[in-house]
Amino acid sequence: MNPLEIVVPVEATGLFQYAWLMIAIPLGVAAILLLGGKATNAWGHWLGVLGVIGSFAVATALFVQMLGAEVADRAVQVSMFDWIDVGNLNLSAALLVDQLSILFALLVTGVGSLIFIYSVGYMAEDPHRRRFFAFMNIFIAAMLTLVLADSYAVLFIGWEGVGLASYLLIGFWQQRRSAALAAKKAFVVNRIGDLGLLVAMFIMMALFGSLNFAEVNQAADTASASWITAIGFLLLLAACGKSAQVPLQSWLLDAMEGPTPVSALIHAATMVTAGVYLVVRSHILFELTPAASLAVCVVGVVTLLAGAWVGSTKDDIKKVLAGSTMSQIGYMMLAAGIGPAGGAFAIFHLFTHGFFKANMFLGAGSVMHAMDDDTDMRHFGALRKVMPWTFVTFGIGYLAIIGIPPLAGFYSKDHIVVAAWERGMAFGALAMLGAAITAFYMTRLMMMTFFGERRWAKGVHPHESPGIMVVPLVVLAIGSAALGMLLNSAIQTWLAPPTGHHPHATALWEIPWQGWATLALVLIGVGVGYLMYRGEISFEQPRTKNPIVYIGRNDLLADQFNDAVFVRGGGKLVDGFQAVDDLLIDGGVRSTTALATGIGDAFSRLQNGYERRYGLWMVVGAVLVSVVLILGRLA
């Protein structure tokens, strides 16, 4: 099959016609919870859980129907309504259910359901639990709009919707100043990415007259290469904003101010992968522009190392996981930039990562729950005996993320490393290095949290979390363990129509040499992590002079950089513009008015109240007029 074949979706039949229910159910639930007020306090959280489970049921039904359909009929277009129909501009709102979007829908609603159930327990003490569930349902609806859209325009609605939900949920504890600031920061940084998507849409509209995926893809090779490259870079900018890729990564670490289930669902498993989705969905455009594809790969590699760097230096358990999320999304970006050879594996890693990262975030939430909301790993230690369920499930997530066979992360990451190696030696080598660092910081996290001596703060009595929180952990841990083996052989063929096909061996037990090399590096990373953190760990964070540690602890100095370059530099630029505006433009206007006023002032002095003077001026005037008339007559 041609890797660049463009799939034209067929009209929806049967169950597919009800695909819009997936979005409508959570949206309706959110409306009930927000409009119902305190009357829904008692049962609102259960309704919220039902909303996402209902959505999951619809997604599962569609998935089953898709499994039964012919490959050619698997991409389905579900028309909803004419959205904008003015002159030449004709946008219709329609959903596209295909192999890619249904996988996403299953991930969002499936992992979402587990996180919702967990949240019932985690947020039990919070007085605003109902609002929390309403916002989470808004997020689910927006995310599903994003992935089920059949055009960039509808995708953009979801794109902005998840941005809004993310803003609301990061700032959920709005009484905390840091949370409010983090929410604002996430929103502002995301706007930069949104700008890229908007301008890319404008260019597509101008070039192709349509924003529909299939139509854009069909028309893509008629456009000039430079325009396509511009679109590619703008889409990459959008992806960087949403997926926290360098250089727009600074918001993700602060986003950990939100409640932990939010971090698990939005800032680890789903929303932050929207950028990867965008790149994979637009892969036909990226095929036509080697420059933009290369840029995607470079951004991916840089981010996977940057995220690992941050993860290795932080003491805050959630921030280590956030750095790790950046890093793993970097892997997906790298794979997405490789093209058809990597696109399916980007989604594969995204899917498995969704499971093990949600698992670990929820595990971290469980630990925080036990430690009175302390997030500093220096205050943990020896929790494996107190919290056996959390320890075991977290441990499975740990083995999955560092890529120990046969857990999920091994397969998905291994394919990316191999594909990267084929793309270029540097990419492959750096991806392997990233795997080693991943193993190091995750081992560090495990050692500091679950092993070693007790370093608990006074008055903290850790305990295992309630069953409603443990059950989702167990389910996610099973997913983290088994999904790799389950999907390994199927994923490439399944995703071939939407992501392009490039034959690549994915045998379950045959590990290529890159796989062995990665595994060796991972074991070295684990060993280094074990040796460094098996001894004493001080309760307070020691001051450091090591620049690598210092930079990592300060989020790669991203805030300082942004402050110096964009905030202050931007301020200077604005000052400059203001000076020019004052001097030239306002100056011109002001001197014109000053001239008119001055002349008026001078003449107004003539009106001094002495009427004999007026008379004199009249005589002078009359004489002047007479002289002119007489001279005119004489000439």
Place this chain on the structure above:
Amino acid sequence: MNPAAYLVLSAVLFSTGLLGFLIRRNALIAFMSVELMLNSANLALVSFSYANGNLLGQVGAFFVMVVAAGEVVIGLAIIMIIFRTRRSASVDDQNQLKY
């Protein structure tokens, strides 16, 4: 009869009125000077009418008389009021209307 003589007389009267208006401070005198200038203009109009043999100039003179009559009525009334309130008929004392 030579119209030039009338025109010379008219010019002399006009200049007298003009000088009176510019030099004298008493409002009544200034007023009379204005009347003098108007009437000198009337004289010139009538002279031209005679010289040209049509009535256009005389019609103009009548208009000037009518307007002058109206002006006298209003002007004298204003001068009376100002004199009553400010106890002065000097035009230089009435300089409050200015920029």
